[in-house]
Amino acid sequence: MTAHPWNSLYRDSSPPASEDDCLALINDLFPERSGHFPLARDDDCAFLRLSSPALALSTDAFLEDVHFRSAYFTPAEAGAKALTAAVSDLAAVGAEPLGFSLGLFLPPILSRAALAGCLAGMAEKSRSCGIILTGGDLSRGPRLGFCLTVWGAPAAGDAPFAARGRAGPGDVLFLAGRAGLARVGFMALEKTGRQALGRYPEACAAHLAPPLLLAEGQALVRLAGQDPSLSLMDCSDGLARDLPRLLAGRGADLEIPRGEIHADVLRAAEDWGLAPESLVLAGGEDYSLAGACPPSLWPRIRRDVPLARALGRVRPDALFSCNGAPLRLEDLAGFDHFRPGNYSNARLKMF
């Protein structure tokens, strides 16, 4: 494993000089203001002035050794992914990102340079998705951690949005984004560190710097607002765990042809002696969007969301199959932080 910028920064012994030094760093890197955030950040509260009384809001934690490893994330990747993971919840409901508040936990051994790297990565990502840092809280923590609360303007004006469990038998099940790719990247990075970028480049990138499907989410939610037969959710815990939630009791006949599985997933399945379909179904954290719609709506979805791919058909009963063979989803269920028997299947090992 080659020398890694994070580790060397972690080891250098020049921490931020003070809390004010950290705040200065943040103010330098996040200079943006917007109409909805007119005041300075160093007051006790951020004061927001929204253009609409409707708000979509979500909190997401991104903790070292739970959600990421400093052994193979660069600081900039860690900061950017913390924000991507949080904003993906806004993407999943088609909301336009507006602002975020940052809880930041810094271990004493973290250098100022590593902190600056994290914040720079986060700042660059915030500009690319048009979201403004309005404030937050700094404190010591046993390990580096981020806890972000993000908010945005709902796509459908002030109408609340809930689109799970609308699917009927025969509906087309679809996915915008990848399934399983990020998990392959995670497993490979866990095994060999950043060396894994050589053999599984896009899988590693899917874990280190996942895409954010904001436009796709907005297009799908617009359609779901017009057509109540469209079901939709983000697929963060893996298809095996999220499909039952999306379908709320119904099953599905899945079609996962080898030709549509990503080359990195096929390569990993061969290297590790696993079925590629199980990697596709069990993998989480791809930040993809899963949905189901009547066949009549499917052409419109393919047109508006070119990334969307058909995954199969919804069944009248609660059973699942994959490529014609019966499938027990619970055997490859995705990630549950809390189910004791599931730790070996966790995104990262537990403490």
Next chain:
Amino acid sequence: MTAHPWNSLYRDSSPPASEDDCLALINDLFPERSGHFPLARDDDCAFLRLSSPALALSTDAFLEDVHFRSAYFTPAEAGAKALTAAVSDLAAVGAEPLGFSLGLFLPPILSRAALAGCLAGMAEKSRSCGIILTGGDLSRGPRLGFCLTVWGAPAAGDAPFAARGRAGPGDVLFLAGRAGLARVGFMALEKTGRQALGRYPEACAAHLAPPLLLAEGQALVRLAGQDPSLSLMDCSDGLARDLPRLLAGRGADLEIPRGEIHADVLRAAEDWGLAPESLVLAGGEDYSLAGACPPSLWPRIRRDVPLARALGRVRPDALFSCNGAPLRLEDLAGFDHFRPGNYSNARLKMF
């Protein structure tokens, strides 16, 4: 030290059964809804519908071994204080609490009963201040931790509020709430655990279950909105650190008569061989509100905010004195998570 409910719960080996089990616990304990939060919590985002486009918003972390010790906090006290600490930022700007989003970090050894205790304490506090849990994020963490983002309706409609640094020479410096009491409680609890409740009961209570000055904050902010000569801020890091921020470059002649220092602070000063005034000035986390106003406004503040006590007078220069003697505030500066030389002065020891 007597047996302690938290420790015994921490040691029992029955963790929550699953993430869904944790969510069920949360939904049981936080059944409240409000007009501004019409949808269920288990969607990807909370959808809020606000009655005003103006929002005051703040994030606050409350982490084990940084902000509290499980050795002497009961689970209910820890959960309640996590919320109090966050809502105190709303109190400081006179905002009416509306909702909060909860990042929750659970170590595997935490029992379900301890988690239930934390959440029950937080739920009771949320009802007493009228704030609604709208969602959040659960994850593993190396130690128990809470990261709350709270929001509320600003007191002064949609006018942004900033009231530091308005003070002029001769202005009355005042404090609503205690100074130094919570720090004495913290130091005593660190020394002897909950035994300290016997000798310093109100000081320990000020650390374990601090008051929330919502009505006082609203009254003061209303006055500050009417009279731009009133300066105001919450005093969370201790007078020594916060007074220079409030006065933005000016000094003050402080009067801290022994007769107005809390009996627990006087007792601790005697027990520990310290000057009681230094405990008053250095202590943080009392969640009190400090302000400065022209003498003509002072009678009105005393009437509207009976808790407010005069602390002294603002000086034309940047110097400070206490009871007639020169005072170097930097010698007893309050808490900075990040200043290396300040660790011995920290609320809790660093890792």
